[in-house]
Amino acid sequence: MVLGFTLSERLFNMAEVNSDLLCQLLEMGFELEVSQAALRQTSDLGQAANLILTGGVQSVPEGGGGAVGTAGSGASAPSAEPAKGGEATQEQADMATLNLKPKSEAQLAAEKRELQAKIAEKKKEREQEDKRLERERELKRREMGKGLHEAQAKFEDQQRKRERMEAKRERDETAQRRKELQEQLRRDKEERKRAREERENAAKAVESAPKPAAAAAPKPQVEYDSCQVKVVLPDRSTFVSTFAPDAKLMEVYSAVMEKNPVPFQLMNTYPRKVFTDEELLEVSLRDAG
Template sequence: MSDLHNLMDMGFSEAKCQKALSVNNNNFQEALEWLLVHGNQPDEPMVVEENPGPVLKLSKDQAKQEEPNKEDSKEEEVASANSLKCDDCGALLKDEDFATLHAHKTGHVNFSQSTESIKPKTIEEIEEQKKRLEEKLIRLRHERLEKEKQEQLEREKARRKEGRQLNEIKQKFQEEEMKRIAEAKRREKLEDAAYKRKVKEQIARDREAFKKEQQGQAVTETKPIQTPVQTQPTQEKKEYTECKIQIRLTDGSTMVHVFKPTEQLASVRLWIEMNRKDSVGKFNLMQTFPRKVYTEDDMMRTLTDLGLVPASSLVVTKV
């Protein structure tokens, strides 16, 4: 049964039902809701556009009875035909208008006249059908709400999944960044350790050489002194055994330490690294007057060779 028939069986007029379907794009649920709101309003004239639908064809047996030369059979047929029957599905239809609507809805085109009568529904049947339609309407609403709820859940799942993926990407990036920083610090520590080890080895060699030099001087002093030929006293170059160095740090504070003249400048730099309190990190050494910035080559030279004996002042600068 068509939507129009279902709505009319609920007690609404044909014009009202047609208008309800028309304004709601033939949507049964929306048309029923519209009728429940506007069903008690008076009918208004409605202009229906003519749209040629499927051509209704009578069956062969019925067509034979429609020959024009049998006027008596026509009158008898009109008197006995109480409805139209769809030969495609067997549905009984009240008149040609209902048959046309049925053809539009189903695409069936084969119809024949029938002597069967469509019994009008009683008030109880109309109320029962109306109740069923209302229940169907409630079910359709519930299904629509469930569908919207499910769609909302799917959207929320998609949003959370996207959020998790973004968090995983961010966490992976942070972990890789931390690994890079840790690797850089490890390399820096290895380089510093190698540098300090090199300086310590050089200091040890210098001290060993100094020790041997001192032992050699002691042996020389124990040898018998020959009576020298009386000569004119000469001015001897003064030999220093200590070198006092003042170190000015980056924060303005100073430190003072006494080194041996034979120690290398690298020994001074190592002592500063081990005792400074201002900051950490690589640094350079320089002399303000005369101005000189010491290089890596200078680190292997002794304090005497650099002219820092017996006392001098050095400045620590950041690299």
């Protein structure tokens, strides 16, 4: 049995192949000739590799001969000589017209060196591209880290500002309360002074009035000009302050506040009594006993 190659099949096998795809097949470990033959059949890299792996690659017979013969009784390749009768076949005429010749070993070796050089160049380009991408990734990581650091610093700065504002608000509120207490103490002091002057004027009026001869001498009342208050602080320390008898308990509260600026309550130990905020403004030391 004889299998012959047509002119179109020869031209197909001699067609140029994509050098980039050929380099990739060679990097996969396939032979040069097999890779070239596969890429002449298809321009898809995956299909070319599949053809090589499955043995579906069609190759040109070595030496560019015109036919491939299979073993068989009396089978032989058609002769390149003209057929009997002096007539050449159409295929022989086409081959003679195109003057197709197989590539020499030197040409194949040169092509192989050229392909190896292209492979090395492609590999170098990929390495350079990988380095460039790695530098870009590193820059992105640094920029991201810098952004996180700036965001953390901004958050901490805002937190400090909030803490300073809160501390200022507390100081302002404390100062306002102290100012209100001082104003209340000033009014109480003026009220006590006015009441004392009224009592003194009333006493002078009584003294200047004529006394009945038969009237019994009244029992003299003891007038106190001042009183001392002993204060025991939470840390068991004590101090003594002197106040007017008609001084309101708020004045005592203010004096204690200056010594111990923390929340507290005034109370009598015996009989036990805790004074309210209203009582601090209304009750005097004389009334509190």
